[in-house]
Amino acid sequence: MTDPRKSGHIDEPEGTRPPVWRRSKRDLANVVWISFLTASVATMVFFAMVDPEVLSGHNTLGWHISRQTGYAFGFFGLWLLTGITSFLSVYLVRTERRARDFPAVHGQASAHAAPDDSADPDRRDP
Amino acid sequence: MNPTATPAGQPPESFYVAHQKIYAREVQGRFARLRNLAVVALLGIYYVLPWINWGGRQAVLFDLPERKFYVFGITFWPQDFFYMAWLLIIAALSLFFVTAIAGRLWCGYACPQTVWTEAFMWMERLTEGTHSRRRKLDQAPWSTEKLLRKGAKQFLWVGFALWTGITFVGFFSPARELFGRIATFSLGPWETFWCLFYGFATYGNAGFLREQVCKYMCPYARFQSAMFDKDTLVISYDAGRGEPRGGRKRKMDHRAAGMGDCIDCNMCVQVCPTGIDIRQGLQIECIACAACIDICDSVMDRMSYDRGLIRYTSDHAMREKRPLKMLRTRTIIYGALLLVLLAGFAFSIGVRTPLRLDAIRDRNTLYRELAGGDIENAFSLKLLNLDTRSHTYVLQLDAPEGMRLEIDSSGLTLESGEVRRIPVRVLTPRDALSAAGIDITFTVRAEGSPGMEASAESRFLGPPPGR
Ligand code: SF4
């Protein structure tokens, strides 16, 4: 069906454009995905050095865990850590403007007038 | 989650026309065939590899529960982490090298995101038809046919995603046994979890997110420009040849009428999975899938114009009409570095001795003075047979004259993969001691395997001489 000679769709109206994601959605996707990738690499490096079985029983709570549980907890623990890091970085970058407009600094009540991220220059959606 | 939904009442953003869903037009042609080949080959490797045995064991198995990696007859241990780090560096550098030469070749043909998306799109086409039929189906009210087609698609997608997840776990836990446990419903909780987790990730990334991953989430897509230069091979529209664009009659002499070769049919836009118009120049969204080349070539054929209005070329080559320049400082440096790293890797794998020896001093006493006037140090040796077969080893001590080694255990035969702690004592007459600390070396050799030896250094401690 792809040969324009046969398909006859050559004048088909265009209308197949994907929409642009909202700022908040892009931020969320970046935080989740990038922290996932870095956590995967960190898990590999960490468990190449440390055998979870060695940690088992030697922690404060005296938990005994299998290797598989250790790997899984390690991965999700690291993901949580990288996730928090990503989130805070994005949050700080996105709220920079708002913090600068804080009334205590400029003596103007602009912070109330600026809902959420409307001061963001990269914001694409109205 | 529907990532493509636009909030109601919002005007389209920038020049992109917001729509509910992508219905990219199917393409055939040289590059589409090439990509299909890459998809079949890569997916084939992925799904078949866990089932191939090598020397009585799964050929490629990253045995996490046992903490051993088997790769075609070579066994890697956590101690071999160095090789993995090295491999990762090689992989990263290869990516730089390929990107500098040919742009986002990786994205177009080899990225798992592309490959699985393509596979999911095949299943979509199989059940719901071509892009125009899919659009009609989505707009139509629910009917038995719609239900059947959509149900069939979901069935294929979910099944394929699950199988992908199981295969993934099969790389980490022996695949045949894993499958046996699935068949008897006795899969462990973590195995079940990871099968579902990876299956779900595949379904989400390849079924729904698709090119959105490339556009918004992929770090490589963002820093690619750092690896590009004006001689990098990219997919470009030859504006000098195509403009001014416009519709025309097939037989007309467009050159005489002052028109370029582009007939403004918008096919290149319709096939683009990321929804960009390549005629506006190289854009960060372009994943180099070459769909626009294929479709434009077929349009050119139909118009009896030369192919290649959209083609693989470099900025310099197109502007200055000169041949591609592959050899440049950047590519030469990347290439040379890559060669050195690869050669070093091959060499170190080649001379790698599957034997390891560690010497640990007894922590409780520094030394003991024996009744006969001898000084004794105790050590614990850790011997690791990393080979795929068992070996019998001989232990030796390299130390000054008069020092001797006493071993409690006899018969140092270790099975493949066996680790053994061997308590040993080193003795020397007090008079022979020339200093309070003397460096000594333990060496272990495999009987009947010349060259297979490992050594460990330690220190013999005694009272200061002359006391
Ligand atoms: S412009 Fe679109 S269709 Fe052309 S190669 Fe890039 S992503 Fe593919």
Ligand code: SF4
């Ligand atoms: S497919 Fe080729 S001829 Fe058609 S609009 Fe695109 S560049 Fe022009």
